[in-house]
Amino acid sequence: MVPKKQVKDLAIFGAEPAFREPLHVGKPGIIGRERFLERLDDIFERRWYTNDGPYLRDFEGAIAAKLGVVHCVAVSNATLGLTLLAGALELSGEVIIPSFTFAATPHALQWQKITPVFCDVDPKTHNLDPEKISKLITPRTSAILAVHLWGRSCNIEALQEIARRHKLGLFFDAAHAFACTHKSVYIGGFGAGEVFSFHATKLIHSFEGGVITTKDNELAEKLRSMRNFGFNGSDGVAYAGMNAKMTEISAAMGLTSLEYMDELIASNYENYCTYRKYLTGVSGLQLIEYDDQEKNNYQFIVIEFNDQLAGEHQKRLDRQSIASIPWFYSK
Ligand SMILES: Cc1ncc(COP(=O)(O)O)c(C=O)c1O
Secondary structure, X not given: OOOOOOHHHOHHHOOOOOOOOOEOOOXXXXXXXXXXXXXXXXXXXXOOOOOOOHXXXXXXXXXXXXXXXXEEEEEOOHHHHHHHHHHHXXXXXXXXXXXXXXXXXXXXXXXXXXXXXXXXXXXXXXXXXXXXXXXXXXXXXXXXXXXXXXXXXXXXXXXXXXHXXXXXXXXXXXXXXXXXXXXXXXXXXXXXXXXXXXXXXXXXXXXXXXXXXXXXXXXXHHHHHHOEOOEOOOXXXXXXXXXXXXXXXXXXXXXXXXXXXXXXXXXXXXXXXXXXXHHOOOOOEEEOOOOOOOOOOOOOOOEEEOHHHHHHHHHHHHHOOEOOOOOOOOO
16 A cells, blocks of 8 residues: 555545555454365364364464473463463452553453452553552452563563562463563563463464463463363363363464464564654654564554544544554553
C-alpha cells in the first residue's frame, strides 16, 4: 500500500478509502496451508485427535528447543495456562499484577479465588514498575505476576529481588513474548514459569492454544497432570485438574506456523520500520520503540495518543475501512 502523504489523500476529506473490504483487527494470515493440510490428513489417518498425541509432543519439543527451556507444557489457551500455573504454584490471597494488561491476566487469578492487586506500570516501558510494588505488599500477598507487554521484557532482575526479599512467588504472563529476549536470553525460563499465547492473532498460532514453560521438573509434572483432569498416570487423580489439553489439530498448526516464524518476524519488522519512518516526529503521537539490542517479534506496533487524538484517529481509520477497537488502554 502506498502511504497517503497529503491531507487531500485522506478518506476523511473525500478520497478513496485505503481498503475496499474492511480490514479487521488482528486479521490472521494464511500460512503453510499445504503443509498444515498434509498434517491434518495424517491426524485423520492416525485417528489420534487429542490426549498427548505425537504432534503435541513434537510441538512441545520444538518450543522448548527454540526457547532453550527444559519443560514446555502445551495447553488449550494462555488464560487456562495462567489459571493452571497459579493453581499449581498453590498461590492464594493476593497477587500483584500490572494495571495495564489484557483482562485474562486478572481473570486467571480470580478463577483460583486469588485477588489481583493492580500495580502501576512505568509509562516508558508499559511494564510493572518495580518501585511501586513494595507498598502494595500485605501479609496476604503470595506472588507477583508480571506481564512482558508487547514482548518487551519486564525489569526481571528488580522483580526477582523484590520477590526474594519478601518471599513471594514470581511468574510471568508472556502471552506477547514468543521469540523475544531479555538481555539476549529468550523469555521462557524466568520466574517459576512463563505462559505464552498461541491464539490465532499471535505470531505463532495454533488457532487457540498456549504453552507454559518452566525449569522446574516437579512443577512441569504437576501441570501435565492438572491440564488432564489431574490424572496421575493410572486411574488415580492426584490434583484438582481441569481439561486444558491442546488438540492434535492445534499442535499441527502450531508446528506449521513455527516453520514460518523467521519470515513472519521479518515481515513484522519491515512493517515496524515503515511505521517508524513515517510516524517519527509527527506531533501528538509517539511510536513505542523496541530495543535494537534485543530480539522482538514486532507483532505489536504501539502508538500512544492523548484521549482526544485517539477518538479522532479511530474516526479516520474507519473512513479508510480499517477497523479499530480499544484493545486495552489506560485512562
Ligand atoms: C497479556 C495477555 N495475557 C493473556 C492473554 C490470553 O491469551 P489466550 O487468548 O491464549 O487465552 C492475552 C491474549 O491476547 C494477552 O494479551
